[in-house]
Structures are given as structure tokens and as C-alpha cells.
Amino acid sequence: MDVRNSGQVTLPPADAVTAVQAMRARPRLADHLEPDATFDAPGAPGIPPTWTSSAKDVVGCSLGAARLWFTLGYGIVNEVYWPRVDLPQIRDLGFIVADGKGFWAEVKRGGDYSLRSVASGVPAYEIVHAHARYTLRLRISPDPRRDVLAVECSLESGEPDLRLYVLLAPHLGATGYGNRATVAQHRGRRVLWAERSPFALALAAVDELQQDAIGRASAGYVGASDGWQDFARNGAMTWDHPAAGPGNVALMAELPNRCVLALGFGSSREAATTLAVSSLMQPFDNILQAQATDWEAWHRRCGECCASPVDVPGGLREQFVTSTTVLRTHLDKTYPGAMVASLSVPWGDSGNERGGYHLVWPRDLVECAGALLAFGGEAEARDTLRYLIATQSTEGHWHQNQWLGGEPFWRGLQLDETAFPVLLAAALADRDALGGIEPADMVRRALGCIARRGPSTDQDRWEENAGLNTFTLATCIAAFVTGSAFLDGAAGRWGLALADFWNANIEDWTVAEGTDLAREAAVSGYYVRTAPPTVLQNGRGALDELIPIRNRADGATLKASEQVSTDFLQLVRFGLRSPNDPLIRDSLKVVDRLLKVDTPSGPVWRRYNGDGYGEHEDGRPYDGTGVGRPWPLLAGERGHYDLLAGQDVLPILNTMAATASPGGMIPEQVWDAGPISQRRLHLGRPTGSAMPLVWAHAEFIKLLVSRNLGHPFDRPRAVWERYKGRPRKAECAFWWPHAQIRSAPAGSRLVIALPRPGVVRWGRDGWQAVTETAADETGLGFHAAILDTAELSQGGQAEFTIRWDDGDWIGADYRIEMTATKETRGRGDGGGTA
Template sequence: MTPVSPIHPDPQAPEAPGRPGVPPTWTSSAKDAVTGALGGGRVRAAVGFGVVNEVYWPSSGDPQVRDLTFLVGTPDGWVDVKRDCIYILTPCEDGPLIGVEHRLADDPTFRLRLEIMPSIENDSLLIDYALEGGGTLYALLAPHLADCGQNNTAWVQDGMLYATRDDAALALSCSGGFGAMSAGFVGVSDGWQDFHQHGGMTWQYARAEGGNVALTGELKESRGTLAMAFARHAGGAAIHARGSLQRPYPQQRAEFLKAWQTWTGRLRLPAGGDEERARARLSAQVIRVHEGSDFSGAIVASLSVPFGQAHSDLGGYHLVWPRDMVEAATGLLAAGQPHDTLRSLNYLLACQSPDGHWPQNLYPNGEPYWSGDQLDETAFVLLLMGKLRELGLDTALRPEALTWAARRAAGYLARNGPVSQEDRWEENSGVTAYTLGLMIAALVAAGPWLDAEEADYALALADDWNARLDGWCYVTGDDAPLAGQYGVDGYYIRIAPQAGPQPGRQEVPLANTAGLKVQAGALVSLDFGYLVRVGLRRADDRRILDTLKVVDGELRYDSPAGPLYYRYQHDGYGNTADGGPYLGQGIGRAWPLLAGERGHLALLAGESPQPYIDAMLHSSGPGGLFPEQVWDAPPTRRFQPGKPAGSAMPLVWAHAEYLKLLWAREHGQPYEALRAVQERYLAGKPVPQIRFWRTDAPAFELPAGLALRVEDTRPFTLHCGFGAADAWDSVQERGAQAGVFGLWRVEFTAQELSNQSALNFTRRFEDGWEGRDHRVVLRG
């Protein structure tokens, strides 16, 4: 057998003019559908505006293509399929086989039918096509190899189209062969510019090196199959492309659907109407597509780059956010796919940092992207572990692995809480009911994997934080400027920058705005709802109900689709007033995801969640995908009220929320809630025994009967005394003792504090005095 040699472009071929082309961008993040194979093939792809845009390989975190669209040459002119045609999506219940039909409004004979699916055994995307009504079809491909539109090189050779950049290569082949072929630079010498200037394909450049490139190929036949394949070098990509076309397309189609039918057949869809169940099936499939094949279990947030048409940034949403991923894995668990959930947990355990936390986000290969620390993400993994344990599914993983992960994660939360460097929206540091509630539940969930001393500590810390949560996150009186407007005593705020008294008077700087700062007491969100969902508060708790009144008044948008919700007042993340893309500052739009969160609270309070379920259903895109945000202004040429606003679509988190809301409606309880948490805080209501004093969570008063533990992550000596602030009586020094989870502590028992009025102290560390005094008033 003759070995296959790598393919090299002809250095003598004519070079396309216009290097490097216009600055590259990604394409719109509003997708119609997503697809991926269950098998050996590692390609994932999205379709938007009826054409392939963004193709991922070898993992769901590695985009390699901006888009592949079509032009049609006719005796009367030419057609840009993406711009000139009306398209209809053809749904497929059995799996993510994407069918699209393009039509021309003024020519009833014109039809371009596309069917798009990845190969189950080759690293290639198959596009089966059929053109009716005459004309010649041309494929127009824009590679963005290795996650970048710069420094790509494209060429034509031996009847195929090629591109390469760094260690990624692409080959495009056609079952019927190409006629004319060309490689050019986008905006100067690409195929679209050729048609725009000359009405047809007149350029046939053999090579475009080192820029933003595009490839054009004339399809000899009006029916056939394209194979877009990937490998580390051009020769390997050619093998995948040829291999994909050597097998009959109908046979590959049947195999693709059979694998998905088997997977979909294992779903346990929640009860509901036909439309609800169909969307539940689609939601589960969408989540599964976002798990790539290269790193088993890794689920990215979306196969899209938000507002990608306006920038060329790396990352986008094709990254693993541990929070979003746990939400997605939990959604699949609720839909009856425990093996998928276990794969995801296995992946997360393998990605845990040595200190116990999970990165803010990361590529599927484990490489961190952003460097922020969001404590809810670490807490979420512990909650997923706890859920699997309660269901008896944790035995699928080695006990030692679970124990090691739980001890490190619980220790990280203990050392770093209750203040999180970032909230769940990745915009502010501080204390939120959302993150703190998840951490409290996570410390309880970790208990079975901890030793006795660690478990006692974790529960005591959780009890203390739960008792102090309202003091940090709930406002009344002068701290609650919205209370009078809505006739309530108080409400939970979005965030308090510090864990201290009078949280509503603290000032919150808002991201994505022109430096706007707002009083914390004037900012609300639906984030507090997780206090109910994880089992810390009852849905009929007056504080919960009062906060809902304020949230409904401040954040509800009654769209044509139904009630949807904003993240918080003055949100600046969203497209601009005229619908332009977000470029660092915009207008926050309403989120279908939050309609799902509001629906949970309605259900748990004994109301119908149906308006919120319907709102999610009706705010989706043409292919049934849930968008990140919807348009909330008068209709424009591009946007309609209550429909996708051009941000990320699909948002995997929203599809998981929908699955869990349907499950909750059927079972009358939230899927996230752990029995251990509910029994402790809703049934048992433990009385805290210890107040934990930290630098970023000081205690200014200590109720009678509580011990006081002063803690730090470094050794210290406590210089302390009792009495008035300016007269320390019985001054003494106590050396901190090493405790669990790497914390050092000095503890005062409730008995020795019982006859004192106040404790004054400061600390001396190895590098000197901390430079300030602290005072805790002791309540008898």
C-alpha cells in the first residue's frame, strides 16, 4: 500500500491579492440549531440564518470555521442564499439532524435543500444539498482555524479546498466534484466580492496566505454531498473528507439517527403537553450536543460567541463554566440520563484545582480562560455529588476520588467564604443570597465524605452562615428604599459588597455601564430564589414573598411571549438601544432563563408555573432554542418583542432550567434540593453554637449562648481584653491553634463570655501587627 503523503500547496501558484483581508470577526451568536454525532466523530456545528456558522473540532471548545454559505449563479443574476432567501427549518425528533429549505419570494421554482450532520466516524461535517429551479451552486467557506480568523492560509489543489493555521487544517470536498475553485482574502478577493463585482465567479486564485481567508468552489452537480473535514495537517483532513464521501450518505444518515434514537429512547421526559415534551426532548439533545467527544463529560455553555459578528475575541461561550455545566448535567439527570451526568462529574473531578476550587471557566482540555473566582461554582459541584449520592449513583465513581474532591472543595469554601470574588453574573464581589445559599447547602452536602472533625466544622459553619444570611442580604427600614413603594417590610438585595451591618447602604459599582454606582438597597434580582430551591427557606416565607413583590415590580417584562425577567436594574449587558451588538456597554434585556427561575418560585408557593413555562416556549428561536436574552423594545427589521435579541443562542443553562422546571411541576419540589439540607434547615432548624469571625465577615455583636471563634488562614496571636473600647481589662494573648481545612483559630466559649460586655482584640501575624482593633459587643 502506498503511504499517503501530506499535501502541500504549490508555491508557484498565483497568489490572491489583498493580504490580509478585512479584520476578522465571528458570526452572529443567534443559532437556529446545533448538531453533533454520538460516536467517533468529533465535529460539532451550529446553523444560523439557515447556513452553517461556527464548526467546532476536535472539542466543543475549539471553533474552526466562521461560516459556510452558498451563492447561486443564474442567467438572470446571482443569489446570496443567506441574504436573499427565506428559509424554513425541518425538525427531526430522533436527533439533531438539521434540515433547511431556502426559497426565493419572487421565484416559486427555486429551492435549495440542505441537510446537515456530522459524521459518526470521521472528523467531518456532511452537508447534503439539492438545488431546484436551475442555476449553478457555489460553496463559500470562511475558515477561522485554531479559534482565530487571522493568519489562516487557504489554497486549492487536486479538486479540493484546503486551509490551515498552526496545528489545525481543513479540507472541503464534494461528492460530485468542484468546477472552478478559488482562495482569496475576505473583503478583497473572496468569492462574494467576485460575484458582487462581476455577477459571477471570474477569479480562480490558487492560494491566499497569512490572513482572513475564504474559499469558493463551484459545485458541478445540483445534488450531492459536501464533506468539511479537520485534522492536524491537510493530508489528514483530506482522508477524513474522502472517507466521509466514500460511504453512501443515506447509510450514514441512518447510522447517525440510530445512535441518537437509542440515546433519546432512554430519556424520561416529564409529563406535559406535546409541545412541552417536544421541547424537553430537544433541550436534552441540545445539552448532549454541547458535550464534545474529545474530552468526555465536558459541556460548554453555548456553541456561540455572543455578538460575535462585531469582534474576534477568543473564548466566547464555547467554554466550560462549572456552574453552567452542573446545571446542564443536573438537567440531564432530571431527564433520566444518569450516565451522562456521571461523565460530567468525572470530568469536573479531574479538573479540580489543587487548592479545591474550580476555575471560573476553562477550555474542555482543562486550560483556564478567565481567572476570576466564583464560590458558587465550587459549591455546585458538591451539590451535584450530593444529589448523585442521594440517588445511589455515586458508586459509579471510586469512593477515594469523591472523598478527596469533597474534602478539598469544602475546605476551599470554608477558607474563602462567605464573600465571593465574583457573583454568578461575574460582575461584582460581595455577599449574595444566591452564592451564600449554595455554599451553605454544599457544606452540608459534603458531610458524608468528611471525617468527624471536618464534618462537625462544616455543619457549624453552615449553621452560622445561614443564621447570618439575612443580616447580610435582607434589608428593611432606611436600608430598603423600595419597601414603601411595594408595601413590604423588606427584601433580599442583589448583592452587598461587604459582609457587614446595614448592607443596603453600601454602594455597588455596576459593570457594563459608564461607571454607574447604585445603593445596594435599590438593587434586586431573582438570585435569592435559590434559597428556596436548595432547601434553606420555605417558598411561603414572608421574606421570600415580599422580595417577589419587589422583583415582579422592578424586573418583570410582560412580553408577547409571556412574563420574562431582567437580571437587575440598570443592567448594561445586552445590545445597544438600536439593536447593535454589545461591545462593553449596552442595555440589559430580559432572560428566558429567569422566567424559569420565577416559575420555580411560583410552583413552590402553590401557584401555577404555566405562564412562565409558556413564556420560555414562546420566546425561543425558529428552531426551538432558548436565547440568552430577548428583545424588549419596539419591533425592528431584525428583532421582535419577546423574541431572541441576538445574544447567545442556545444558552445551555436555559435548556437545563426548562427541564428542571417541568420535573418540578410533575413532582411538586425542586430537583436541586437535597434531603439532608431540607431536613436540617426546614425541618430541624438548628440553633447555631458558634459565631465565626473572619476579617471579611466580622461579627460586631454576639448573641448570648454562642461561642466565638476568631479565624484566619495564617497563624496569629490574639491580643485581647474585655471592657470598654478605650479600656481593655485583663489584657491577654492567645496563640491560634491549627484547625481543620488549613484554618487557624482562637475560640472563646459561651461560658467565659457570659459575664462580659464586650471583647476587644487585634492580631499579630508573623510579619507584624495587623494595624487595627476589633470589637465584639456581647449580648447577655
């Protein structure tokens, strides 16, 4: 609908009478499927289409055979997805109440409505819109057995002239372009149709006697001849155009004040009509009962499977149930185990793009599968692991994101996304819940990819910069440790050796000292957000290199040493560092100075200083550039640190719940500036970013479960047992052609790791005692030559070059200096809560 004008207009009676007379003079639709082209509505092709706001009240689906997902926002139906969770098929389905004499009101603009679930944890809802002249009650539920969304309507008023009208904006095939809309008589029943091959929808209705309930109806082009424009210009329904399209189209129909609507989807409009009418041939309460029965059984099963019963304090119980429902709702049915990032379009009301959030990110997917596992959703977590095994690339990684069927969308490589599926396999194995899945081959290929590509990643978890990142390093180290249990012999040992080496060098690679930020916060050093890849060879001097900041119109850059994030908290969460390590605490001081925002909802944190992903300063939607806002997700990550530091995490849980919509949807970002009421932006409340962000709901669930356990639910058991918050001495130092270190601790063995077979010719302290060492297969897709450098003292050097098996030389000599043996870090108490 055109959202640029007010939704409540009163016209002078004379204008209304004239409009009604004009309406009665128009030709009526004949009883056939294809109306005469001369009846087509004017104004083709309509204004450029947009989606609706990302501010969802609730989301839902059935657990039955129906392949349909729906969202509600502003008290009406927003996007409906079919037949997969990544394909929105309408913009919205809303209502107008009017008296035919000039008064009319679009209910979604009233803002005075209440919403409740028909039963706890059941995505079927009752909405009550209150107005001085009427009350509109809606009950909304998917039909568990059919691809149909059912809406029961009840308009209550003491004014007999008030009538109810439905407005429907199809966006078939996930776009507002190229849709066709038709008002038709089909087998004696009036139906609203829309189609855009190969998709179609049908809207049918019945009254209290199950009789056809669609009255006057019209199709039109949005912004020109749609039903909303009819009311805006004429104060009544005066148009009855039989058809519109192709273009950005909309449909309107008059309804009885008590009726049930059925919005059906199919591969043809006849198929969609059959489903819609079939669904209407039963009491609406039957649909509700079936929906409630299925969901209550699912929650009960999860509760029975949950190894650690969840003790939910106070008012957080309902948010916990809502979050579990949100996670389950986002799972697809055609591809079991696959899950999109959000059933919303961020800043959707500013464009036609459906947004990248209707894609699968392996990181988000595993984070969410872990939350499902946390409250007993073992079957769903196993499906996710199966899906990930099926979509792994030959090289061993996963795509940055992908369509549900596995086809890549963005093709960046993020090492944490390669590591997370390994962690999911380990989490299931720890609970003896693999259910016959054999993940060894997946693990081997994933760890091999990480080894051959790391420790620098092409993209960090925010998909913006290459380099060494603490979140990515922590996740990959954890994958090496947990994954080694699935591997036989040498491959497992090499994985552990790499884990120890990376873990021992995190501070050398990612800590800045003596900077202005350090002096301002009165700390000696802190973890940076991203260290350039050159830090491996050039040391901390590389932290003076400039890092580009994405999503900024000014092309801003910062020195690596000047940009910080909360990513280092993953080191504590996974058991690699103690929460009491002074460097961790110093880094928190810097982060809280730069990224923490106190809001009425509680403290929340931005991703990093200089972030550009969010609304502009004046509240305009993000359009490729903007200003980064705080993320409730990051509050949850801070809560996991607080838990290990011995603090009460209830305040953080309450903060996350307080940022949610009235229906419990936790947003991606919240507003952090003065209110801009016309844009619905208020301090600590959701912005136009994704809502719900499924990952944020997963974080809330895991934090609450972790509170009961006393440690992070997703902390890998093997990682904690190996490190307990302190790195262990690395027996080996690794040099790679793509990751060339310049020094190694005296007493360690130097490993020359190669992507293919070769021989390392090497000598000591000026090419003395030259020898050759063959690089052997490791079982992880690379070859390794172990140089016997353990007897080289501090200051000694190892020089080497490489001859490949085909006889070619690498074309350069290399030198590694043996430095003082490093003391292990972990100056705290050994890792906090066990």
C-alpha cells in the same frame, strides 16, 4: 463572506457577458498542490474578519468517534468545531444560486426556509429554502466515524440554467487571520483546501454517481476577491484564483445541482482530504442512519435510567427532547464531562473574538450536569464530577473559567463555583450513582476554601461585584450541609456549624429596609443584590455604600440598597426560606416592579437594575458596554419559586419555549424594546447574545422535571431535611480576621477562626477573667478557638487578641458585643411543597 451588501443582484446581460469572457481568459490551476504565487488572488489580506451571528437554528454532533460539532443558522452551516468543542474552525459554509446571466441569490439572505430534524432528538437536519425560481433542499449530518460534516444538496428548478455554488469561509485555529486557501487537484480529484498550522480542512464533493463533483473553483480574500464579491460585482462566477493567503480568505466552487459535500478536518490538508473522501464513499443515507441509531439509543438509555419518568405536557415534549440533545451536544470528547457555555459567539458578526462562551464555567457546568442527571444522564454527570475533581486547585476552588484542559482564562474567585461541585457529588451520592468516585478530598478542600474566604465572595455569579450575595450564600450553605456527609468527625461538624451561622445571618447581611424602593413598592424590606463586605462589621449602614455597575459607559454606581436582583430566589429553591415568607414576597414585589418585562413570549426578567450587558438602546451590538436585557434562564428560576408557592409552572415553561429559535435554541437574552427590524430585534425574541445558552436549556429541563416531582429536582435533600424553609438557631458565631463580626447573639459560643495555628487571649466585660484558648485544627484547613461566651448576657462583651504560634501578636484588640437572641425567620408555612 462580506455581509455588507445585498445577497440578490441582477446585472444587465451585457455586463454578464463581459464578465464571462473575462473569466474564460484567466489561467487555470495546474494539477499540483502548490499553485504558482503569481496566481494568488488580489486584495490581500482581506477585510478584518468576523464570526457569524450567534443566532443558531440548531447545534449538533455525533455520539461516535468523530470529534466534530456543528451549528446551523439562517439555513446554512455556521461554525464547525474540531477537534474540541471550544475550537471553531470555519465561519460559515453557505450557497449561492445563479443562472450565469446576472441573476444570483445567496440562500441565507432569503429568509424563507424550513428546518426539521430527521428524527426526534437526532441532530441531523433537513432544510428547505424556498424561492420563486428554485427550491434548495439540504440534509446535514456529521459522520459518526470520521471528523467530517456531510451535506447533501438538491437544487430543484424548472430553469436549466440555474446552478449551485458553495461558499466556504475558513477560520482555522479559531481566527479569521492567517488562513491560506487553495484550489487543488489531489489524486485526480478537485478539492478546496484551507490551512493554518496545526489545523487544516478539505471540502470534497461527489455527484449522484459518486464522481468528483467540484467544478469551477476560486480562492480569494474576503471583501476583495472572494466568490461573494465576484457575484456582487459581476453577477456570475468569473474568477478562478487558485490560491489566497495568508489572510482572511474564502473559497467558492460550482456544484452539480445534486451532490453530497464532505467537509473534513485534520492535522494536514492531505489528512483532511482522506477523511472527506472516505466519508463520501458511502450513501449519504448510511451516515444519517448511523447518526440516528446512536442518538436514539442514547435517549432510550437516559429514559431507562431516569428515576422519575418525565411527563411532558402538550407541545413542550419536543422542546424537552431538543434541550436534552443540546446539553449532550455540548460535552467534549477529549475531556469527557467538560462542557462549554455555548456553541455560539455572542454578537459574533461584529468582531473576530470567539468569545468567552467557548470556555468552561464550573457553575454552568454543574447546572448542566444536574439537568443531565435529571433525565437519566448519570454517566455524563459522573464524567463531569471526575473532570471537576481533576481540575480543582490546591487551595480548593476552581477558576472563574478555564480552557478545557484546565488552564485558567479569567482568574476571579466565585464562591458559588467552589460550592457547586460539592452539590454535584451530593446529588450523585443521593442517587447511589457515584460509580466508585471518592469525592471526600475534593469536598474537604472546597469547603475549606469557602470557609476561609466567605461569606463575602470576590465575584457574584454574574462575575461583576464583590460582596455578600444571596445566590452565593445559598449555594455555599447548601455545600456545607451536603458536604458534611462526606467528611469524618470534626470537619463535618464545623461545616454544619458554619452553615447554620451563615443561614441565620442572611437577613442581617442582605436586607434593606425603609428605602425609597421599599416605599414605592409598599414593602417593609427586601433582599439587595450585593451587600458590601463591610456589612459584617458595620451592619446595614454599609448598604449606603456605592456599588459600581459594570458594562456601563457612564461609570454608573448605585447604593447597595438601591440595587436588586432575582438571586434571593435560590434561598427558596434550596430550602433555606419558605416561599410564603413575607420578606421573600416583598422582595418579589420590588423585583417585579424593576426587572420584569412582559413580552409576547411571556414574562421575563433582567438580571438587576442598571445592568449594562446587552445591546445598546439603538440595537448596536454589545461592545463592552450596553443595556442589560431579560434572560429566559431567570424565567426558569422564577418558575421554580412558583412551583414551591403552589402555582402552575406551565406558563413559565411555555414562555421559555416561546423565546427559542424555530429549531428550539433558547437564547441568553431577549429583546425588550420596540422592534428594530434591520437588526432582527423584536420584542420577546432572541438578541445577539449567546444562543443557545446551555444553562438556559438545563433550567428548562429541571423546571419540567421539578413540575413532575412537586419540588425542585436540584434541591439538596440534606439541606431540606435540616432547614425545611426556616433557619435554625446557630450555636456558634464565627469571627475571622478577614470577616470580622461586631456582635453575636447572647447564649451562643464565639468561635475565633484563624488561617493558621494560634492562641486567643480573651476576657469578659473589660478584660476580666482573662484566659487563653488554643485554636485547634478543624479538618477544613483553618484553626478555631471556641470561647466560652454562652453565659454572657445581652449587652456583655468579649474582648480578645491573638498570638500566633511563632510568637508574634496580631497587633490589635477586638471586641464582640452580645446582643439579644434572634428569633428564627420563616414566618411562612414552613417551606411550601415538601
